[in-house]
Amino acid sequence: GVDKKILVIPGDGIGQEVTAWGQKVLMTIAKNFKHTFTFEEGIMGHVAIEATGDPLPEETLLKARNSDAILFGAIGHAKYDNDPTLKVRPEQGLLKIRKELGLYANLRPIRLFDELLEASSIKPEILRGADILFFRELTGDVYFGEKKLTEDKNTASDLMIYHRYEIERIARKAYEAARTRRNKLCSVDKANVLESSRLWRAVVQEVAKEYPDVETEHMFIDNAAMQLIKDPKRFDVVLTGNLFGDILTDEASQIAGSMGMLASASVGDKVGFYEPIHGSAHDIAGKGLANPLASILSAALLLDISFGLKTESQRVIKAVDATLKQGFRTMDIANKHTVNSFIMGTDAMGAKVLENLS
Amino acid sequence: GVDKKILVIPGDGIGQEVTAWGQKVLMTIAKNFKHTFTFEEGIMGHVAIEATGDPLPEETLLKARNSDAILFGAIGHAKYDNDPTLKVRPEQGLLKIRKELGLYANLRPIRLFDELLEASSIKPEILRGADILFFRELTGDVYFGEKKLTEDKNTASDLMIYHRYEIERIARKAYEAARTRRNKLCSVDKANVLESSRLWRAVVQEVAKEYPDVETEHMFIDNAAMQLIKDPKRFDVVLTGNLFGDILTDEASQIAGSMGMLASASVGDKVGFYEPIHGSAHDIAGKGLANPLASILSAALLLDISFGLKTESQRVIKAVDATLKQGFRTMDIANKHTVNSFIMGTDAMGAKVLENLS
Numbered sequence: 068g069v070d071k072k073i074l075v076i077p078g079d080g081i082g083q084e085v086t087a088w089g090q091k092v093l094m095t096i097a098k099n100f101k102h103t104f105t106f107e108e109g110i111m112g113h114v115a116i117e118a119t120g121d122p123l124p125e126e127t128l129l130k131a132r133n134s135d136a137i138l139f140g141a142i143g144h145a146k147y148d149n150d151p152t153l154k155v156r157p158e159q160g161l162l163k164i165r166k167e168l169g170l171y172a173n174l175r176p177i178r179l180f181d182e183l184l185e186a187s188s189i190k191p192e193i194l195r196g197a198d199i200l201f202f203r204e205l206t207g208d209v210y211f212g213e214k215k216l217t218e219d220k221n222t223a224s225d226l227m228i229y230h231r232y233e234i235e236r237i238a239r240k241a242y243e244a245a246r247t248r249r250n251k252l253c254s255v256d257k258a259n260v261l262e263s264s265r266l267w268r269a270v271v272q273e274v275a276k277e278y279p280d281v282e283t284e285h286m287f288i289d290n291a292a293m294q295l296i297k298d299p300k301r302f303d304v305v306l307t308g309n310l311f312g313d314i315l316t317d318e319a320s321q322i323a324g325s326m327g328m329l330a331s332a333s334v335g336d337k338v339g340f341y342e343p344i345h346g347s348a349h350d351i352a353g354k355g356l357a358n359p360l361a362s363i364l365s366a367a368l369l370l371d372i373s374f375g376l377k378t379e380s381q382r383v384i385k386a387v388d389a390t391l392k393q394g395f396r397t398m399d400i401a402n403k404h405t406v407n408s409f410i411m412g413t414d415a416m417g418a419k420v421l422e423n424l425s
Numbered sequence: 426g427v428d429k430k431i432l433v434i435p436g437d438g439i440g441q442e443v444t445a446w447g448q449k450v451l452m453t454i455a456k457n458f459k460h461t462f463t464f465e466e467g468i469m470g471h472v473a474i475e476a477t478g479d480p481l482p483e484e485t486l487l488k489a490r491n492s493d494a495i496l497f498g499a500i501g502h503a504k505y506d507n508d509p510t511l512k513v514r515p516e517q518g519l520l521k522i523r524k525e526l527g528l529y530a531n532l533r534p535i536r537l538f539d540e541l542l543e544a545s546s547i548k549p550e551i552l553r554g555a556d557i558l559f560f561r562e563l564t565g566d567v568y569f570g571e572k573k574l575t576e577d578k579n580t581a582s583d584l585m586i587y588h589r590y591e592i593e594r595i596a597r598k599a600y601e602a603a604r605t606r607r608n609k610l611c612s613v614d615k616a617n618v619l620e621s622s623r624l625w626r627a628v629v630q631e632v633a634k635e636y637p638d639v640e641t642e643h644m645f646i647d648n649a650a651m652q653l654i655k656d657p658k659r660f661d662v663v664l665t666g667n668l669f670g671d672i673l674t675d676e677a678s679q680i681a682g683s684m685g686m687l688a689s690a691s692v693g694d695k696v697g698f699y700e701p702i703h704g705s706a707h708d709i710a711g712k713g714l715a716n717p718l719a720s721i722l723s724a725a726l727l728l729d730i731s732f733g734l735k736t737e738s739q740r741v742i743k744a745v746d747a748t749l750k751q752g753f754r755t756m757d758i759a760n761k762h763t764v765n766s767f768i769m770g771t772d773a774m775g776a777k778v779l780e781n782l783s
């Protein structure tokens with residue numbers, strides 16, 4: 068078996084509730100497959116501001132650098148959302164750890180478990196067979212460009228900026244992935260208006276030449292936001308910048324039935340970082356209602372991508388599949404048309420997956 | 426009757442084909458209601474670059490300033506999309522006319538004609554009753570902030586910037602509109618990451634105080650992109666910036682069945698500017714397949730908003746409705762489940778609407 072150190076950062080809101088189940092799944096896999104996973108815990112976000120004043124305490128960052136992989140929950144709190152003038156904010160922790168660990172490629176696989184066809188607002192015949200892998204650039208764009216607020220507070224700005232090397236490295240990753248899938252890549256930008264998008268497009272066109280076996284398409288973000296729900300099956304790998312990727316992948320959650328199903332992997336320099344796409348969901352936090360499957364599926368991605376444990380990863384996905392086949396549902400994926408289904412909370416759902424793992 | 430000057434700018438691609446029908450509808454209304462509409466034509470976009478080297482010739486801008494309203498088609502051409510290094514680009518014409526005429530508020534009403542319930546990729550039960558009015562800010566944001574490309578072509582940037590007065594004036598317009606509707610306003614931003622969004626949110630919070638009778642909600646763009654298709658009925662008026670508005674309204678086209686149905690009005694200082702949301706659609710341009718209804722519905726908005734001719738405007742909408750009820754469809758809104766429907770091209774469809782107007 069392998070010997071690995073995993074840092075768990077539950078973060079804010081439902082992050083606390085769901086990450087516990089991602090971790091339990093990892094512990095069960097370790098036991099069943101005779102691996103040694105050592106867990107540490109770190110704080111980040113609102114909870115870290117409350118405890119230390121800093122959304123990403125130095126100690127958490129140190130632990131992160133010394134781990135083999137990180138399982139993260141969610142970040143954010145209503146207090147900051149309601150007061151845009153606050154200077155110290157939970158999200159700064161997440162942005163900083165992405166930057167510090169060089170996590171430039173955020174992989175967001177969108178796939179529908181057959182059982183959830185009815186949970187989506189989109190028609191089943193449009194969804195069936197959709198299978199998209201997003202590559203969202205994660206350490207550049209308007210997220211990290213210079214921010215300014217004039218002293219009179221009358222003007223505010225953020226710099227949307229991309230460097231050639233940032234586009235090149237994620238484009239290569241996306242093309243490599245396309246080769247292992249259906250050999251299609253769609254790059255999304257707004258090159259008809261934005262200079263940074265024109266650079267994006269030009270660099271992707273260059274990288275594309277190295278992958279003549281992959282069919283490349285360029286699409287404007289507005290059109291992509293439409294095509295994604297009009298005809299999701301036309302997409303294989305989607306490559307895009309930080310901001311457009313943020314928007315498109317949340318939208319794409321409807322293709323997977325619910326946001327509560329979507330896992331993501333952020334990779335780059337060394338340590339991998341795994342997190343659900345959903346946020347801290349203040350409205351249901353602390354109520355035990357959140358869907359733990361996105362955290363559990365994030366654990367599956369961690370096993371596969373950071374540890375190369377493909378069999379173990381598949382075992383987790385199969386356990387999730389089995390749980391859904393047995394009719395177990397959290398609120399977000401419940402559908403009144405599904406007979407013989409049982410609607411349950413976070414812990415009951417997590418426990419079912421653990422049962423199915425054994 | 427009224428006496429008005431209308432400038433028609435067909436622009437590029439299918440803009441040429443569909444705008445002809447928007448204009449014919451205006452001519453028919455003038456005749457039926459004894460108004461005098463004088464038409465002029467202007468060039469803009471790729472066609473203007475070909476003819477004069479300038480995407481917005483001075484002459485077109487002059488005609489625009491001297492008109493009472495403008496009916497526009499679409500802009501853009503594959504040549505520029507494929508070559509991001511070209512310096513003179515069709516879209517510059519559209520952006521410049523928006524700026525020069527002070528068209529800061531882009532209204533995009535999203536409503537489903539009952540007959541088109543089946544044309545959407547979204548489930549009918551999710552759609553039925555959805556009725557959203559978008560207010561997209563149109564002369565600020567990353568569209569108009571400073572653009573830079575370094576000499577070595579390794580770095581490119583666009584400044585995402587908002588001034589307080591820009592946010593205030595469109596927020597007021599949106600709140601006023603909410604008062605005439607269901608008294609709900611959702612402001613969309615990315616205040617958890619962007620400084621310009623934090624200013625946006627703070628200013629909207631201030632303006633909200635003047636409209637205590639309107640229920641205000643603030644939503645992050647990623648969440649909004651999801652909620653829009655998950656539960657479109659939760660929205661009444663949506664207020665957002667230039668870039669986020671561009672993305673959300675294209676996405677929202679699926680709520681109306683097709684992009685080919687969506688009209689928009691850009692207003693601000695003086696002259697109003699009316700255009701379909703769809704673009705130039707190179708792939709079908711010149712084939713006579715495009716849906717003319719978005720241009721015709723843009724003409725309806727023009728009659729209502731710029732000329733205050735509400736009866737005439739309603740007459741146009743009813744003619745469109747009647748045409749759909751008779752089963753006439755262009756390709757984009759055709760559905761194989763609709764029996765007794767007739768699939769036709771641009772001109773046949775336009776002609777049916779004219780018949781129904783008389």
Ligand SMILES: CC(C)[C@H](C(=O)O)[C@@H](O)C(=O)O
Pocket residue numbers: 142143158161313344346617618647
């Ligand atoms: C919480 C927020 C900063 C974050 C982002 O915008 O990147 C989240 O929406 C995500 O997608 O991971």
Ligand SMILES: CC(C)[C@H](C(=O)O)[C@@H](O)C(=O)O
Pocket residue numbers: 259260289500501516519671702704
């Ligand atoms: C053609 C393009 C510049 C334009 C925009 O992005 O504003 C279009 O997409 C629109 O929505 O009117």
